[in-house]
Amino acid sequence: MxxxxxxxxxxxxxxxxxxxxxxxxxxxxxxxxxxxxxxxxxxxxxxxxxxxxxxxxxxxxxxxxxxxANQWLVAAINPEVDAVEIALASLGGEIVDRKRVEVDQPTASEVASIVANEVSAMEESQTGSKVIAAGIAVPGLVRTSDGVVRLAPGLGWKDQPLAELVSEALGVPALAANDAHLGSRAELSFGAGQGADSIIYLNGGPSGIGGGIVIAGNPVGGFAGYAGEVGHISVNPEGEVCACGATGCLESIVRRADLVARLGLSHPDDDQLDAAVLNAVGQADGKELRSWVDQQLTWLSIALRSVVNLLNPERVVLGGYLASIWKGASEAQRTKALDQALSVSAEGVEITVAALESQRLLVGAAELAWDDVMANPIESLKSVT
Ligand SMILES: [Zn+2]
The missing domain is CATH 1.10.10.10 (Winged helix-like DNA-binding domain superfamily/Winged helix DNA-binding domain)
Incomplete structure (x- = not known):
């Protein structure tokens, strides 16, 4: 009691x-x-x-x-195809330190060793604080019971025991889950989902598009926890072959890499990409980019129509480059986003962008890390030396 x-x-x-x-x-x-x-x-x-x-x-x-207090911290980790982002977070969803290590297609073991180096350096600079758990937001399908990444097509991973590797590297308990699921958690607790009880969060990351579904306050994981793969909704049966092997998936058509290339950037983080999009569409000679961004939103809208018809959310929250596309698109295109959805299903649905911006996945990973330690706040400290 x-x-x-x-x-x-x-x-x-x-x-x-x-x-x-x-x-x-x-x-x-x-x-x-x-x-x-x-x-x-x-x-x-x-x-x-x-x-x-x-x-x-x-x-x-x-x-x-x-x-x-800031005495107990957790490590929040987000491995991606172009970088590993690592943060230390305190209670209250506050990121106290953060680092991005650029690395191409890291393996799970490489992620663990990068994390070990960076976390110990960051921990040293936080006098009087200690990391007691870790949470990992993975762009892929994760078995949350043991943190095994079953499939991450972007990273080229299959059945990788990521949580175990990170836990061994850090010497603290580690948990892993799908990045978009954690993004939805973060936005519900501290961001654009606050006050809503049915939201669909769409995460646009370097390795694709994920979805986190919360209906009537309950996260929707499906039969085995892998629900929400909005990126693999077919939006064009004549389209490209996706990394998953199917044809015309949303994430094979609305791609972060295309946006990055159009802007002439190399390895931007989400903040840099977002600023570049907004700047470029605002320029007098930005007409071509503006119409391309509008076209990207048209493809996204085809998937949103299915999502809204199927789940009738109160809010759709867009994160990462999907937020940048939304903000960079014309008002006329945004207004039309749900025109093809059933009018009653779309009634009152608000489309918005992640309020936690580039921190969203790290805040979500921290939420996961806190789960077990917060459930037993005194007991869990007994193993902390
Ligand atoms: Zn696919």
């Missing part, structure tokens, strides 16, 4: 990014001294800090603000 209550308090602090003790008391419907006691234990074990607002005056006893 006590572990459960400690976890519940920690969860509130994590999601709210700072909350008063009085608010926690109200939310959990426990008495004030119990909450005071739980918060003290979390504070003593380095999870939270209590701040008294000295400036507050007025009637009644002030209630301290409870916020996340």
């Amino acid at each position: 006590r572990q459960h209550n400690l976890a519940a308090v920690l969860e509130i602090v994590h999601k709210s990014r700072g909350v008063t003790r009085a608010q926690i008391t109200r939310e959990l419907e426990l008495n004030r001294s119990t909450i005071g006691d739980l918060v003290s234990q979390l504070s003593e074990s380095g999870w939270v800090v209590e701040l008294w607002d000295e400036t507050r005056t007025g009637v009644g006893r002030p209630s301290p603000l409870v916020t996340a």
Whole structure:
């Protein structure tokens, strides 16, 4: 019971990014001294800090603000075909440090050794903090029970025990999941999905397009956890052969590499790509690019129509280069995006871009890393040396 209550308090602090003790008391419907006691234990074990607002005056006893401490951190990792992104995150979905290591088509073992080097260097610069778990956002199909990457066509991986390799390299527990699933989690908790209970998140990354589905508050994994492969919806039966072997998949037609090439960039991260797209479509001579971006949105809209007809989400959130295409497209093209969907299914559906921008997958990977340690906030520290 006590572990459960400690976890519940920690969860509130994590999601709210700072909350008063009085608010926690109200939310959990426990008495004030119990909450005071739980918060003290979390504070003593380095999870939270209590701040008294000295400036507050007025009637009644002030209630301290409870916020996340920075003592315990997690490593968040996103391997891709062109780079490995690594971050340290604190509770509350805050990225405290971040690094991008450019590498071509890394193997799973290479990812683990890059992660080991970078995390120990980053950890050293965070005085008084310690990494206690790791989460990995993978552009592919992941068996979440053991973190084996079953298939990542972009990376050329099949049945790679990525979580185990990273866990051994870092000496902490590691979990892995599909990148778009984690992106949807991050956007729901801290980004463009906040307040909605049915969202479809579409992630556009260097190795393709993934989807994370949440309906009525529940993540939709499907029979074995591999649901959401929006990138492999057929949008043109006469189109190119996709990396998956099928013909005319969305991700074989709306490709990050094409956008990068059109802009004449080499190895841009998401922030650089986004800025370049917005700059280029705004130029007087950007007409050709503008119409190409509009055409890309037309292809994306064909997939969105199926997604909206099938799932009737409240919001569609676009991340990565799909967000850049959305922002770079003309107002006229954006307005038409759901014209071909059933009018009733599309009623009230809002299409928006990931609010966490280029942090979205790292924040999602951190969410995954926190799962087990936050469920047992005191027990999980016993193995930490
Ligand atoms: Zn495909």
